[in-house]
Amino acid sequence: MNVRRVVKWTLGVLLVLVVVGFLAFLYLIPPFTLMAPEAFSGPEIAAADAVKIDAITDPKTRALAERGKYIVVATGCVDCHAPPSAAGPDFARYMAGGLKTAVRGHGTFVSANLTADRQYGLGRRTDEDVLRVLRSGVSADGGRQLWYRDMPWAWTANWTEEDRVAVLTYLRQIPAIAHKIPPPSSEAVMTYDTAAIEEGSTVNAGTTP
Amino acid sequence: MRVLCSVLLISSVGLCGVASAQTAGKAIYDERCAQCHGVDGRGNGAAAPVLMPRPRDFAAAQFKLRTTETGSLPTDDDLIRAITYGVPGTSMPGWQKFLSTSDIAAVATYIKSFSTRFAAERPQSIPTVAASVPGAPTPQTVAAGKAVYEKLRCAACHGTDGRGTGAIATDLKDDAGRPLPATNLTEPWTFRGGATPQDVYLRFRTGMNGTPMPSFVTAASETELRNLAAYVLTLARKPVWDMTAEDVTAFYKAQAAEAERDPVRHGRYIVSTIGCTFCHTPVRADGSLVDGMVFAGGQKWTAAPFGDFVSYNLTSDKETGLGGWTDDQIKAVLTKGIRPDGSRMLPFPMPWPSYASLTASDLSAIVAYLRTIPPISNRIPAPTRPNIVSYLWGKFQLLILKKDMPLVAYPGNAGSAGGV
DSSP: OHHHHHHHHHHHHHHHHHHHHHHHHHHHSSOTTTSOTHHHHHHHHHHHHTSOOTTOSSHHHHHHHHHHHHHHHHHTHHHHHSOOOTTSOOGGGTTOOOEEEEETTTEEEEOOOOSSOTTTSGGGSOHHHHHHHHHHOBOTTTTOBOOTTTSOHHHHTTSOHHHHHHHHHHHTTSOOOOOBOOOOBSOOOOOSOTTOSEEEEEEEOOBOO | OHHHHHHTTTTOHHHHHHHHHHHHHHHHHHHHTHHHHOTTSSSOOTTGGGOSSOOOOTTTTOOSSOSBOTTSOOOHHHHHHHHHHOOTTSSOOOOTTTSOHHHHHHHHHHHHTTOTHHHHOOOOBOHHHHHOOOOOOOHHHHHHHHHHHHHTTTHHHHOTTSSSOOTTGGGOBOTTSOBOOOOOTTOGGGOTTOSSHHHHHHHHHHOOTTSSOOOOTTTSOHHHHHHHHHHHHHTOOOOGGGSOHHHHHHHHHHHHHHHHHOHHHHHHHHHHHHTHHHHSSOBOTTSOBOTTOTTOOOOEEEETTTEEEEOOOOSOOTTTSSTTSOHHHHHHHHHHOBOTTSOBOOSSSSOHHHHTTSOHHHHHHHHHHHTTSOOOOOOOOOOBOOOHHHHHHHHHHHHTSOOOOOEEEOOBOOSTTOOO
């Protein structure tokens, strides 16, 4: 008799603990407001540091890349150009793209792969193609002007041409990641709220071929 | 249109040609030009309020880049040149890679329909411009040009060294009353109308209508203006892509020193590029930024399941903006996501983790510039959190069901000023 009671109570307590623990888990994870601020900025800076610009042999390219890196990190390009996840950008796949944004009246866009990949990344674009997007938002694909709330070119347009060249120099150093980005679609599907003007997904829309 | 044109073919061939070019031009314009210049050509497109310089207002019909007398309209070729090759130092791209010459001509025709001036007036060409070809600069013409630079008091705006830091340069405004910095004459790759001796001479001869840059046609002779162009081009420095490695390093060092000397100017540059106004400006349902409310905040975002967030008022308003904040409070939000009351922000939608990498002097420059933004009263509501049950349910969907929980932006002004 006693054994059964002990088992019953133990199971009951365990069950309560599991439920409370699970609710606590839901409440606290990810523990955004419990983590030190540096825990958020750190990984972003570390991901940018992983791009080996110190190894560039040409001192001028190195100086430009360093300036470019500073601008790219502070501007937060990676916030959109890293594959998204429920816990924020996936810095391990630095600048590989894949964030889907639906913009009312303009369609659905997926952030570009900015790595050196020659098939899916910036490796397939000329310098002028990249500079033109940063200056005017005009894409090499048919000269379509990207919507400024999708790719925020209206701000990168205000960079001096010298800073844009520095940014380009840094971007050129990012190691290739084969991450295929789907083309834009003209239909914006608002999944969350019909009053919204734009929605940024937490699910990576890119694929690894 | 085509039927109408066939019917009227005999009587008005010319008119129909213009009308169909306008239709073709409108389709191209609406797709490729309207985001900056606005569908009605008023230079008020969706992205216009944050662009520096502002896109051209075709309805006002004041054009900077002409081969015609000051105050006159540009020729068709002037318009076509700007569309074909773009405007250096601005976000206006050259379209030659993507549009045919007939497409570009159609757009130019359509642009002319935004103002009645084009129907009523003819561009006044300058006969001597096409005829005279500038000779190569010589030490004599450059020295003579320097005297003209002094005589015409170019330094009042452009500075004695040409760097655009002349005495009255900080107060310059365009015809619409918007601040417009004097062109830095040491950076010819940013010259809007190009940097050949002929291009530079033309700006002196024709003036840049709509801006404080006048025509000097009555103040100086043709030869004097030619010499001035020769002199101005000697002020040029090398751009970083043409410098040596040592020069690049020295250039960045000098730039940093200058930023310390003039933090407001430097802070304005950083803020205009880093995207603050993407969120800290209300947006209309059509996605356009609200002119006159730039920096006033009020854009609502939902980060489910964490709650609703409204972008803060960054103007210097004492009650509702940053006017009452200390420098350190602004920096703590920018780099650590800690509000003045000590509460913590999520790492999104405000991307403070990115701003954490800004240098101390850049941060101070940003603060110095934000202090100069004229106050706009727009009280921003505090973030709202969902009740505990929907919070836990949302977290369950996000973490266990792996449901997509998008970050969502809304149109309108959620602040007290409303009105959008």
